[in-house]
Amino acid sequence: MAKIDIAVIGLGVMGSQHLRILRELDDFNIVGAYDPDTSVAERARRGHPGLTMASHVKELLEAGIGAAIIASPSTAHADLAASLVEQGINVLVEKPVAADVEQAMLLSTVAGTTASRILVGHIERFNPAVRGLKDFVRRGSLGQVVSISASRVGVARPAVPSTDVVLDLAIHDIDVIRFLLEQPVRVLGASGGSLPGNAQLDYSHVLLACGSATGAVEANWITPRKRRALFVTGTEGFAELDYIHQAVRTYRGKSELIGDGADLYHCMSQTSEAEVLPVARREPLRAELEHFAAYIRGEEGPVITLDEAIDALVCCVEASRLIRDSGHDR
Numbered sequence: 001m002a003k004i005d006i007a008v009i010g011l012g013v014m015g016s017q018h019l020r021i022l023r024e025l026d027d028f029n030i031v032g033a034y035d036p037d038t039s040v041a042e043r044a045r046r047g048h049p050g051l052t053m054a055s056h057v058k059e060l061l062e063a064g065i066g067a068a069i070i071a072s073p074s075t076a077h078a079d080l081a082a083s084l085v086e087q088g089i090n091v092l093v094e095k096p097v098a099a100d101v102e103q104a105m106l107l108s109t110v111a112g113t114t115a116s117r118i119l120v121g122h123i124e125r126f127n128p129a130v131r132g133l134k135d136f137v138r139r140g141s142l143g144q145v146v147s148i149s150a151s152r153v154g155v156a157r158p159a160v161p162s163t164d165v166v167l168d169l170a171i172h173d174i175d176v177i178r179f180l181l182e183q184p185v186r187v188l189g190a191s192g193g194s195l196p197g198n199a200q201l202d203y204s205h206v207l208l209a210c211g212s213a214t215g216a217v218e219a220n221w222i223t224p225r226k227r228r229a230l231f232v233t234g235t236e237g238f239a240e241l242d243y244i245h246q247a248v249r250t251y252r253g254k255s256e257l258i259g260d261g262a263d264l265y266h267c268m269s270q271t272s273e274a275e276v277l278p279v280a281r282r283e284p285l286r287a288e289l290e291h292f293a294a295y296i297r298g299e300e301g302p303v304i305t306l307d308e309a310i311d312a313l314v315c316c317v318e319a320s321r322l323i324r325d326s327g328h329d330r
Contacts, residue, residue, distance in 0.1 A: 125288075
């Protein structure tokens with residue numbers, strides 16, 4: 001099977017991780033890479049011996065690439081993706097798909113005029129624990145899901161962020177909630193704020209609705225302990241997911257009818273012991289890149305569509321707007 005000629009644009013933390021895995025996969029041939037920051041580009045060159053470094057994206061196109069990974073700052077995502085797909089290049093663009101909804105919709109318009117494939121890097125969809133929990137929920141093992149809550153907290157990277165914490169962190173869990181329940185998500189409310197002197201939101205709580213279930217997502221850059229967890233409550237059980245350790249524990253439960261006459265009451269009165277859901281652990285980014293190759297070749301449909309990625313962006317933009325309009329960010 002012929003390898004896919006690919007380039008990586010943006011060589012920060014995520015771009016470097018993409019390069020690391022691409023070099024290990026038989027699906028791709030790395031033609032080159034580009035970052036407008038020469039110091040970042042030089043660091044990537046030293047970290048990946050033999051890597052061809054382009055001085056401009058145009059050089060990568062002239063080299064005949066068939067695919068590209070966009071891991072640049074989010075403000076450049078949509079414009080870069082649109083320009084590449086217009087030229088027939090298949091694109092994996094990191095989340096968020098764009099910095100704002102207008103840019104995302106312009107990308108969607110361009111994408112509709114081309115046969116190029118676009119995949120948005122919502123990496124938690126490739127976390128085997130998330131996929132295992134999705135199957136568990138789909139089988140009805142929790143009964144009707146009534147609520148989902150998530151906590152994605154920890155310290156910030158030592159760099160000025162280009163987006164707020166909602167777009168950077170909360171977007172993961174907002175998308176996972178949709179993925180698990182297979183229904184659109186909408187924002188009911190949001191609160192949050194910034195550390196003194198900071199322009200971007202550093203902490204947030206977002207209240208959501210997804211079908212008949214409610215959701216709550218906590219995200220921040222200020223908790224001095226990294227945590228990535230999600231909790232699902234259903235009418236017949238409960239599940240807790242640890243994203244980092246790719247672990248899922250479930251608890252069975254079912255309501256019983258107590259009382260008599262007009263005083264009948266459905267009551268969940270029994271606790272239960274945890275059961276470990278089997279999960280075959282693997283690196284989500286590797287699974288994402290393998291899927292990207294299969295998607296390009298037409299062997300698989302997209303795990304996440306462009307419309308779903310835009311919906312996640314819309315929710316985040318709305319949540320950030322609610323926080324800023326309320327004045328709670330100050």
